[in-house]
Amino acid sequence: MDLLNVNLVDWSRAQFAMTAMYHWLFVPLTLGLGVIMAVMETLYVKTGKEAWKQAAKFWMTVFGINFAIGVATGIILEFEFGTNWSNYSWFVGDIFGAPLAIEGILAFFMEATFISIMFFGWKKVSKGMHLASTWLTVIGATLSALWILVANAWMQYPAGTLFNPDSVRNEMIDFWSILLSPVAVNKFFHTVTSAWVLGSVFVIGVSAWYLLKKRVQDFARRSILVASVFGLIASFLLLSTGHGSAFHVAQRQPMKLAAMEGLYEGKKQADLLAFGIVNPAKKHYADSIAPLLMPVAVPIPGFLSLLAHEDADAFVPGVKDIIDGGYYLPDGNKALSFDEKKSRGLEAMKALEAYRGAREAGDQPAAEMHKAQLYESYAYFGYGYLEGPESLIPNVPLVFYSFRIMVVLGLFFIALFIVMLFFYRRKLEAQTWLHWLGILSIPLAYLASQAGWIVAEVGRQPWAIQDVLPVQAAVSDIPVASVKLTFFLFLSLFTVLLVAEVMIMVRQIKKGPEAEN
Numbered sequence: 053m054d055l056l057n058v059n060l061v062d063w064s065r066a067q068f069a070m071t072a073m074y075h076w077l078f079v080p081l082t083l084g085l086g087v088i089m090a091v092m093e094t095l096y097v098k099t100g101k102e103a104w105k106q107a108a109k110f111w112m113t114v115f116g117i118n119f120a121i122g123v124a125t126g127i128i129l130e131f132e133f134g135t136n137w138s139n140y141s142w143f144v145g146d147i148f149g150a151p152l153a154i155e156g157i158l159a160f161f162m163e164a165t166f167i168s169i170m171f172f173g174w175k176k177v178s179k180g181m182h183l184a185s186t187w188l189t190v191i192g193a194t195l196s197a198l199w200i201l202v203a204n205a206w207m208q209y210p211a212g213t214l215f216n217p218d219s220v221r222n223e224m225i226d227f228w229s230i231l232l233s234p235v236a237v238n239k240f241f242h243t244v245t246s247a248w249v250l251g252s253v254f255v256i257g258v259s260a261w262y263l264l265k266k267r268v269q270d271f272a273r274r275s276i277l278v279a280s281v282f283g284l285i286a287s288f289l290l291l292s293t294g295h296g297s298a299f300h301v302a303q304r305q306p307m308k309l310a311a312m313e314g315l316y317e318g319k320k321q322a323d324l325l326a327f328g329i330v331n332p333a334k335k336h337y338a339d340s341i342a343p344l345l346m347p348v349a350v351p352i353p354g355f356l357s358l359l360a361h362e363d364a365d366a367f368v369p370g371v372k373d374i375i376d377g378g379y380y381l382p383d384g385n386k387a388l389s390f391d392e393k394k395s396r397g398l399e400a401m402k403a404l405e406a407y408r409g410a411r412e413a414g415d416q417p418a419a420e421m422h423k424a425q426l427y428e429s430y431a432y433f434g435y436g437y438l439e440g441p442e443s444l445i446p447n448v449p450l451v452f453y454s455f456r457i458m459v460v461l462g463l464f465f466i467a468l469f470i471v472m473l474f475f476y477r478r479k480l481e482a483q484t485w486l487h488w489l490g491i492l493s494i495p496l497a498y499l500a501s502q503a504g505w506i507v508a509e510v511g512r513q514p515w516a517i518q519d520v521l522p523v524q525a526a527v528s529d530i531p532v533a534s535v536k537l538t539f540f541l542f543l544s545l546f547t548v549l550l551v552a553e554v555m556i557m558v559r560q561i562k563k564g565p566e567a568e569n
Contacts, residue, residue, distance in 0.1 A: 061523055067539040081115075081250060107271055136527065143222060198240050202236045215426075245287075250497040276476050294459075299359065299361075306374055311371070315356075316371050319368065344448065367380070374390075431520075433519075447513070
């Protein structure tokens with residue numbers, strides 16, 4: 053395979069990114085709406101009030117529409133690992149396939165089993181059994197997200213595995229290290245709580261529309277109260293896991309953190325930028341005449357060091373430091389430069405080739421010596437594929453601005469939940485502007501959700517597996533024309549599915565909960 057075939061790599065990345073972003077339009081609403089409808093049914097079972105049953109059934113219908121289309125995009129997303137990223141699948145299939153298999157066998161079948169009872173069992177099973185089915189459907193959907201996120205977290209922090217030079221594949225040696233790695237645990241809670249926030253904003257927006265139209269106002273107020281309380285709780289959990297994300301990124305993916313903050317040269321007592329503009333004149337990491345950020349940046353003194361290392365005086369490396377090396381890591385070792393890491397990566401590749409040659413020749417002592425050399429440098433294996441230091445830098449403007457969009461909108465949603473609670477908990481008459489604010493917040497919630505994934509995935513480029521396998525070595529050796537063709541086919545298909553879902557959901561919302569009997 054031609055590793056310099058950038059066109060193939062870019063088209064493969066574009067197709068996967070497009071599929072993932074469409075899929076993520078459906079998943080967070082499933083996770084968020086699921087909990088809200090389950091809470092409403094719990095209130096119905098507890099109080100016996102039909103109003104809560106009516107609310108639960110309505111949001112359950114919206115949940116079902118979204119769930120069905122989300123499954124279709126998710127299946128295609130997983131198939132792309134075999135079609136577009138076959139080298140990746142070969143290299144780590146024994147590890148990456150395990151959580152995906154568990155997701156299908158355990159979580160998906162759990163959802164499929166109980167979702168039918170949830171939708172069609174209202175008059176066929178007891179209240180308690182139906183409530184249990186609803187919660188088990190929600191738990192199944194959440195577990196499905198867990199295993200997908202465990203797989204994703206392993207790509208960002210490859211723990212619990214060992215490279216086998218005989219098969220030239222990575223193998224799992226500790227399942228629990230993969231499942232319970234700090235990156236996986238934090239990524240799961242951060243992603244799920246962000247989905248809860250989106251689901252809460254969606255419910256508030258739809259309910260605000262009913263209030264504007266002066267329809268089913270009791271239902272709308274009940275929905276806003278539940279969504280505001282749930283959304284506020286989820287937002288504070290999201291803040292906590294966001295701090296955990298920053299800490300783990302700083303420890304294991306410092307280049308991503310530098311891109312998030314537009315940090316070119318590292319410093320102690322590093323400032324967190326509340327606002328800034330990336331300087332378009334900055335063309336190369338070694339160009340010292342143009343700073344990475346324009347001088348309009350608004351810093352929060354020392355806060356980046358505190359977030360990254362839980363020490364306001366800690367040194368946070370910038371783009372140039374990470375490439376040049378020489379600074380001290382938290383464990384006391386000195387950071388290697390890009391050139392040193394590339395040299396170590398090439399040594400690992402040569403040791404692998406020498407090991408396989410010695411094995412074929414039956415020279416076991418030489419094979420063991422080369423195997424030890426391979427393991428000594430394997431942590432930098434992927435650097436051997438990279439051409440130059442600039443390939444280590446992700447798209448800084450995209451990551452920088454996406455991070456700020458995500459954070460600013462997250463704070464806005466906290467304010468929205470508080471204001472909604474103030475009005476509807478006190479049974480005050482909300483103003484028209486507040487209803488419109490709720491409605492317009494729905495697309496903002498999707499924007500924040502997509503921005504978070506852009507930070508996570510674009511920020512770790514060029515790596516398919518951090519430090520071990522770059523994307524140009526992970527891609528399938530297939531004609532570029534095939535990837536282009538399927539890109540536009542999937543784009544058309546997903547767009548049709550999205551338009552169909554929006555039309556069906558709008559029609560259902562216009563019918564309203566009056567149709568839910």
